[in-house]
Amino acid sequence: MVVCASYGMNVGANTMTLAARQVGMSIIPEGKCTFPLRVIETYRPTSIVGSVFKLLNLARRMQAEGIDPGESGVNKLVVGGEAFADESRNYLSEVWGCPVYNTYGSTEGTMCGECSEISGLHVPEDFVHLDVYDPHVKEFVPEGECGRVVLSTLLPVGAKAGTLLLNYDTEDTTVVLTRKKCACGRTHMKILTPQREAETVWVEGTPFNRVDVERGVFQSGNMDFLTGEYEAFLYGAEDEGETLLRVSMECKNPDICDRSLVQENFVRSFLKYKPPLSRAYEDGSFKILFNFAGPRDLELYKIKGRPKRLVDRR
Ligand SMILES: [Zn+2]
Structure with a gap:
């Protein structure tokens, strides 16, 4: 490996x-x-x-x-x-x-992983206790609802190593999928892939995450033309009546990229399940602008460290 x-x-x-x-x-x-x-x-x-x-x-x-x-x-x-x-x-x-x-995994906490079933991440419950918390209502949420991952580490009797965490707020959001025994034989509960709250932005009262942008990029027809590398920037203020999302995608070859196909696929996927954003897109108060970049022409290539793919510049 x-x-x-x-x-x-x-x-x-x-x-x-x-x-x-x-x-x-x-x-x-x-x-x-x-x-x-x-x-x-x-x-x-x-x-x-x-x-x-x-x-x-x-x-x-x-x-x-x-x-x-x-x-x-x-x-x-x-x-x-x-x-x-x-x-x-x-x-x-x-x-x-x-x-x-x-x-x-989080640096402070633990590792969760998928099994052969690929139907959620198993939480190693003999090492860590995971709760899902809603910071707005200050309560742990019922099973199946979305909230923040809160961790407490469990050390075996006599163990000395490890970071001690008590209700540690990871600022990642998830949903507990199931606590039932998995088809793989494990009894550890499974959670949905956590998303970083810092990567969620709000437009027209609707939240969207970097992953929503990524989903639009990776629509299957698009990948004949794109490498998958992307970055998105959000501009404008809502009191000015216009918000602009600029999406830059790296093309394998910008000269032979079917731009209208990629744009259509992106918009359809991105606005699905987001009716308020969809209405704002139709009346022009929310615009999506596309930039088709050549190999290694994205801004993220110029920045060292982990690329920030959704940047809120409002
Ligand atoms: Zn399993």
Whole structure:
């Protein structure tokens, strides 16, 4: 297994490396996803841990060298580090020709992961107690409702290591899907992939998340023309009567991109289930502007660190 998650204070890379060792798996601890492709050809790893975008980028790098990711011997991918749209997972899975399993972890807290069923993230309840809380009504929410992930760590008797958390507010939102026994045999409860509250913006009284923008980008017809890399900026003030969402998408080749198809797919997906935003779009008080960028022309390439894909500039 190649681990392309950064080793350091973050819990992900270290936890996965230790766990993999315990089940007798060999680890290639790369940390970054920019490793030379001979690692794949020489060691023939069967799985890679990374993020959706890093693994898409790795696939593009391989294709450019004439290596088909689907024929590389990799038969599963483990992703994490950020919420993503189902559409982006499906596309990643298609490119690599193998299943993609999601994980969720916070630096302070714990790791949750999907099992072979891919129907929610199992919470390791013998290590951590997870509650879902609504900060506005100051109550824990009933089962099946959306709220913030609140964690308390559980240490076994006699254990000394670990971060002690008591009702720690992660500022990520989720829904408890089920506490019933899973078809995989595990009894740990399952949650929906948490979304970062900091990545949610409000327009016309309607919230939307970066993931909603991402879903619009990754509509299946679009991916003949796009790489999947995108960034979006929100401008204007509501008291000025106009809000503008500018979406920049990286094209494989801007000259042969079917722009009207991509725009139509984006708008249809983005406004679905958002009637107030849809009305604002129709009466012109909410506008969506598209920018089709060439390879590596997005602003996020100029910024170091984790890219911010939805920027509120109001
Ligand atoms: Zn399961």
